[in-house]
Amino acid sequence: MPTSVIRVVRFAGRLLLALAAVAALAAVFLALITLTDGAGSGFAAWLTTLGVGAVLAMWRGRRRTWPARLVPFLPVVVAAALTAAVCIPTVPTARRYPPALPFVATQHWSLATGSRVAVYHYPPANPGSRHPIPLVYLNGGPVRGISVLDHRFLQLLARRGYDVYSYEQAGGGRSDLLPMGQYTISRSVRDLAAFVDRLNKGKVDILGFSSGGVVLTRALADPGVAARLHRAIIAEPGPTDAHTAHITGHTGRKSARGLAPAMTGPRSTHVPRYAVAFGLMRLGLLTPDTGLIGQAEGDNAFTAADLGSDTASAYCARDAHRIPAEDTPQNFSFSPAASLRIQQTVKDSPSIASQLRKSRTPAMLMIAECSSQVRQWETTVLANDPAIQRTQYMPGVGHHMWNGLDDNNDRAADVITAFLQAKPAPLPNYPTRDRIPAFLRDRK
Numbered sequence: 001m002p003t004s005v006i007r008v009v010r011f012a013g014r015l016l017l018a019l020a021a022v023a024a025l026a027a028v029f030l031a032l033i034t035l036t037d038g039a040g041s042g043f044a045a046w047l048t049t050l051g052v053g054a055v056l057a058m059w060r061g062r063r064r065t066w067p068a069r070l071v072p073f074l075p076v077v078v079a080a081a082l083t084a085a086v087c088i089p090t091v092p093t094a095r096r097y098p099p100a101l102p103f104v105a106t107q108h109w110s111l112a113t114g115s116r117v118a119v120y121h122y123p124p125a126n127p128g129s130r131h132p133i134p135l136v137y138l139n140g141g142p143v144r145g146i147s148v149l150d151h152r153f154l155q156l157l158a159r160r161g162y163d164v165y166s167y168e169q170a171g172g173g174r175s176d177l178l179p180m181g182q183y184t185i186s187r188s189v190r191d192l193a194a195f196v197d198r199l200n201k202g203k204v205d206i207l208g209f210s211s212g213g214v215v216l217t218r219a220l221a222d223p224g225v226a227a228r229l230h231r232a233i234i235a236e237p238g239p240t241d242a243h244t245a246h247i248t249g250h251t252g253r254k255s256a257r258g259l260a261p262a263m264t265g266p267r268s269t270h271v272p273r274y275a276v277a278f279g280l281m282r283l284g285l286l287t288p289d290t291g292l293i294g295q296a297e298g299d300n301a302f303t304a305a306d307l308g309s310d311t312a313s314a315y316c317a318r319d320a321h322r323i324p325a326e327d328t329p330q331n332f333s334f335s336p337a338a339s340l341r342i343q344q345t346v347k348d349s350p351s352i353a354s355q356l357r358k359s360r361t362p363a364m365l366m367i368a369e370c371s372s373q374v375r376q377w378e379t380t381v382l383a384n385d386p387a388i389q390r391t392q393y394m395p396g397v398g399h400h401m402w403n404g405l406d407d408n409n410d411r412a413a414d415v416i417t418a419f420l421q422a423k424p425a426p427l428p429n430y431p432t433r434d435r436i437p438a439f440l441r442d443r444k
Contacts, residue, residue, distance in 0.1 A: 021075035038292025042087035095296035111194035118174035122158035129161035140210025145173025145333030180289035213237030221355035252371035259320035260312035316370035
């Protein structure tokens with residue numbers, strides 16, 4: 001074999017060994033990140049990996065002449081440079097709150113629970129048609145700011161005579177952060193009760209959407225909180241306890257997931273630090289209170305594009321190529337760590353079925369045709385809450401039912417206002433409790 005070929009083969013072999021060494025050190029680093037829960041912004045794992053790599057490099061070069069002893073250190077240097085990117089923040093580590101909205105004033109209320117939340121008030125546009133009971137909106141997330149799309153829907157309800165209040169739950173939007181250990185579904189329910197007390201207008205009507213519907217359902221199962229509620233609208237709820245969280249089943253009709261164009265804009269997950277942090281948290285390998293990134297830094301880094309196909313899953317397949325912009329980059333706010341923490345407390349909580357069966361607060365359930373929620377999450381609420389007076393199956397919409405497309409906002413408002421005013425429903429009462437099996441079988 002020619003000498004030149006032998007040299008090329010030897011070089012390729014050494015290069016492959018070097019790359020394998022770099023990959024091995026990176027794997028050690030990630031394992032240590034997991035074992036140390038990202039202690040010290042990841043530097044504990046980085047320094048340990050660097051030390052291990054240096055020791056091995058010295059061992060490999062022990063019999064070489066002096067210049068050649070440095071060669072085994074090259075993979076260590078490369079691996080150190082690559083993994084250091086996971087330890088260095090690229091966004092501010094102190095919370096950056098969204099700027100004020102131009103169309104509604106932001107108030108900040110300190111609740112009896114210790115939470116300090118951002119509050120928005122839309123008074124009735126026509127005082128002559130004012131509905132006497134205040135309406136409180138609980139947005140989805142959990143721990144997400146209220147989107148501009150939702151604000152527009154609240155304005156529509158105000159134009160129909162409702163005195164509308166909403167607040168961003170602790171840690172979301174312009175509300176103050178909590179220590180990570182205080183984010184629980186029980187705290188969310190207590191904050192709701194404290195908000196109604198702070199409002200000081202007697203009983204209130206509540207519209208809870210998605211994870212806000214979970215908070216509302218659990219509030220209905222708590223007699224002390226339910227006593228503050230006049231009427232309740234549960235829209236597209238997620239799992240409410242450990243029992244429903246482990247239910248598997250089918251969702252609604254086909255959503256736009258996989259059909260809509262990919263979301264554009266910057267993604268934190270294109271940055272090594274946040275790709276590792278959010279990825280390992282989602283896999284359960286890092287705790288929400290990880291030392292790798294702080295809560296505020298994670299909130300600052302996360303962008304709307306990071307939601308990926310989750311946004312498309314909230315729309316029907318027919319709307320895949322006209323999904324509206326739900327929010328502005330300036331207003332968007334989501335806390336991935338706090339959200340995972342609250343979801344975990346739901347999964348760890350005992351069943352609320354027996355308490356919910358004692359509910360007496362008049363309620364309505366709203367279900368979307370193209371819902372991305374597991375149908376049994378929704379029908380379990382219907383089966384267990386005897387005070388649900390009507391169910392409204394909303395055709396032509398996905399999980400985000402008031403989305404600004406066509407007449408969807410008006411149709412959702414018609415359903416909501418008819419129930420709050422105890423008027424005949426604009427849609428059939430479907431499914432009823434006795435039709436749940438048929439609904440689960442037919443509405444796939």
